[in-house]
Structure formats: C-alpha cells, structure tokens
Amino acid sequence: MLGPSPLWLTLDFLGTFAFALNGALTAVKAARLDIFGVITLGMFTGLGGGTIRDVLLDALPPATFVDWRYLAIAAGGGLIAFALSRRLDKLATTITVLDAVGLSTFAVLGAYKAIELGFGPVQAALVGTITAVGGGTIRDVMIGQVPTVLRSELYAIPALFGATCVAVAHELGYQGTLAAVGGALVCLIIRLLGVRFGLNAPRVPGED
C-alpha cells in the first residue's frame, strides 16, 4: 500500500493544493466569477481527477470526497487564489513547479491505485493519466474553453509517461518506492522541460 504512507499522502495533499490554486487562478483570468465560483473551480481542479479515477476503478465513494482534508485543502487553495489573485503573478514559477509536482504525484498514485485494485497495466497507465489531467479538463470545460490538455504544451504526455513507468515497473516485478519515485521524476522532468522550451505534441499535418 503506497497510498497511506506519510510521504505520499503529503505529496497528494500538496498536489491537490497546487491544482486547486492553479486551477482557480486560471479561472479568475478566463471568466468573470464571484468568490464562490473561484473556490468551486479550484475544488473541481484539485478533486476532479481523483473522482473520475474512483468512478473508473469502482472505488466509490471517491477518496477525495470521503476524507475532509482533501476538501479543505482544495477549498483553501481556491480561497487563496481569490484573495491574492493580483499578486500571484510574481509566484508564477513556483506555482508552475508545484503544479508539475501535483501532476507527477497524481499520475503515479492513480496508477498504483489501479494496480492495487487488480487492474491491468494498460488500465493503470490510463487511469494515472486521467487522475492527473481530469481536474484541469473539467475546469476548462466549465469555463467554456477547449481543454488545455487537448491542444497545447506537453501536459497529458508526461503524465502518461510517468504512469506507464509505474505500470511497466510493476509488470517487471518492481513495486517499491523506487519505482514510484522514478515514474514521478520522469513525469516531472518531461513536464518542466515542456514548459521551459514551449514544446507541443505534433498537430494535424497541413494545418498552419
């Protein structure tokens, strides 16, 4: 069981917070929202991926809903984004890094949860990716934007790589902390390189 270990629980909380903060900030910039809307979108971003994960894995009620700490952390992230939205631009780099840590953690923990519940490696890789990108996708759909994950920057791909590392390592018999950390680092590094160099996945040939 990876989930309950203090390190990973801390990282899961950190990821939830970073996603909620970043998600709420994106929402503030894109649409005219009241305080309740900002917090709501922060909570969707922070908790949405884990909720979809638990629907697909038949692990209802969702862990992010049962444990009030996830709820409080996500609401807190949204509230901070609302209160400090004009000053948070200075923290853009920090927030991007935190968001990448959240992406990596969610991808790895999502894949492990699938493995622990007896799903195969394809499902583990897929559900890890969905856990990592699901929350931001719900947020984008709610504010009327084509989800970032579908059109720009490497966002889903690092998550897919990280989760796949975990699934493959498990198939090969490695299932300790090392494999998890390795998968998370793969995701983190690809994501940060993608942000740094503005990388994108290939588009449809012939489009301008």
Place this chain on the structure above:
Amino acid sequence: MLGPSPLWLTLDFLGTFAFALNGALTAVKAARLDIFGVITLGMFTGLGGGTIRDVLLDALPPATFVDWRYLAIAAGGGLIAFALSRRLDKLATTITVLDAVGLSTFAVLGAYKAIELGFGPVQAALVGTITAVGGGTIRDVMIGQVPTVLRSELYAIPALFGATCVAVAHELGYQGTLAAVGGALVCLIIRLLGVRFGLNAPRVPGED
C-alpha cells in the same frame, strides 16, 4: 428516513418538475434546439444533481434513474417548456419561486441522504449543495455557457446554507422534520431575497 415520507417525496417531485421546466426554458432561450434537445436538457437539469449525488455517495444506480416517476416528471417538465415556451414568460415569478422550492428541497434532501448513509457533516453540506446546483450546471455546460452558479446571483450559497443547517442540526442531535424544514426555509428565504434584490457574491477585487 426522511426520503420516503409523502411530504418530502412530493417536494422532491415538485423540485424535479420545477428544475426541468426552468432548465428547459433557459435552454430554449439560449440555444437553437429541437424538441428532443429541450426535453433532454430539462431532464438533465431535473435529474443531474441527484445523479451526481448518488455517484459521490456510492448510492448507485441513481434514485432518479431507478424510479420511473422522476424520469416521467422531468420529461414532462421539459415537454411543457417546449410546448408553452412563448407563454411561460407570464409565469416567470411562479417559476422562480418553484425553482427556489426545488433548490431548498434538493439541498436538504441531499444533505439528509449523506447523513443517513453515514457521511460526516462537511460531506453532507457539500453534497446537499451539489444536489441542488448540479443539474443546472450540467445544462449550462452543455449549451456552452459558463454555469450561472459560478458567476451571478446567490444560487449556490443559499443551498450551501440550507444544507449546512441540516448538517449542523444533526451534529447537535436535531434530526426531525423541524430541522429539515428550518434548513429548507433558510435556503428559500436567502434565495428569494437574492433574486428580489439582485444580490451577488463578491467578485475578484479590482475587476470593473
């Protein structure tokens, strides 16, 4: 068990009808839809909140789906909205009040269902709110609008207050009809005051 009592079942049906009627009318005004689209959006508005509630509470299959009366009432509300869409403007006040009754009923019944299934007060307050606003949010997302709940008027907040009243009362040992009626009245009054005086939750400071 509050759910099966005739009074609350009647109110739940009334709320479903009001939400479907109001949801379908909003859809007719905002997008060019055929009869099937209007009925579909009415059903989403009337049944969506209860469906999300039952996913979060692991009470699948959703009550609103198993009991054909919910399906028929929601479809009927949508059909009436389609047939009478040009005359219903005269009934705007009635529909707003019915919608507020539905909001109050759904918030209270959603919170009670969570409590009955053993969830804590935070979850009860949250799931009551989601039950009340979930259907309208799905409708808005489907017709390409930023959900009303995120940006204008007091809509989610009265639901949150009503559901919180129920959760707090239960924590303090009150769980009879009185607490439920109290929570519903709190929601109803705040909602109607919000409509009457055009109140909104605070926005991001500095926005025009």
Place this chain on the structure above:
Amino acid sequence: MLGPSPLWLTLDFLGTFAFALNGALTAVKAARLDIFGVITLGMFTGLGGGTIRDVLLDALPPATFVDWRYLAIAAGGGLIAFALSRRLDKLATTITVLDAVGLSTFAVLGAYKAIELGFGPVQAALVGTITAVGGGTIRDVMIGQVPTVLRSELYAIPALFGATCVAVAHELGYQGTLAAVGGALVCLIIRLLGVRFGLNAPRVPGED
C-alpha cells in the same frame, strides 16, 4: 446473455471503432488539436457512452475500461483519424454508415444490458439511447460546441426508437436475437433516412 456472443461483440467493437474514428475527425475539423487531443477525443467518443451506461446501471468498473480491447480499438480509431484526416473525406459515406451501425449496436446492447441487470423497460430504452449518443455528446461539450444531439438531424431519436423496440419486445416475451436485430434495423434505417433526407425533429414554434 447477448453481450458475449461473437456477433454482438464484433459489432460492439466495430461501433467503438466507428465512433472513435468519426468523433476524432469531427474534433480535428472543429478545433486546433495536437495528436494526443485527437486520440483522446476519439476515445471519449468511442467509450463515453458505455461508461455513462455503466455508471447509471451500477455496473462499475465500466466494461469499456476493464477490457483493454475497447481501449485499443478506440485509440486506434483516433490515431487513424489523425494520420489520414485529409484523405478521409473521400470515405465520408462509409464513415457515416459505420457510425449508424455503431449507433444501432450501442442502442440495442445498452438496452439489453439494462434488461439483464433487472431494470425496467423505461430505463432500458433510456439507457440504450444514452449509450448510443453519450460519447458524441461528451466530445461536443469538450470542444465547446452545443452537442449535435440537441440541435440537428435525427440522431438521438433513432437510438431511442431502436432501444424502445428492444424494451417493448422484451416486455412482450421476445428476447432472442431476432428482437435485437429488429431493434438495430429500426435504428439504422431511421438514422440513414434522416441523413439522406436531412430530416430534423421539430423546433420551438415561432423560431425562424
């Protein structure tokens, strides 16, 4: 049990492929997406209906998620759409027919799954329709369009007719392959006639 029979499994795979291919093509035309986005939308279109079906029927984890063949077929459909998007216009008729076959298969199999799990005829007809149109609806919402199913051509209605045929036949005691094929043909014919003659369901009276 209809599901596991080789004929229906083949049709279910074919429908998944057709939906993924067609869904990904629609996405390519409507929004600027990278390869990952196209495949993702193909998978949503091919697998989304079955996922909603299994949430409503409490048959989680979704069959489309547990069986890796569905995942692979849907991803393959999306990949082909991405690779050949500029040449697939020549195959428009073939793809439309394949999509109609998918619609019919999903409607009938969705209705049968509901019946097998003990749901009533209203639920069977409804869940068959949702299975058939759910994936395309999710796709449209994600790319910011009002779902086709709500506003144009006969798309949901043939599915509703096909699924209703299956439900009514089952109520009357017919549950063999003949009833299933009959329901599928009803859906297929109405759909193809709708495409051929550009039929639409009635709109709100008085709209231009």
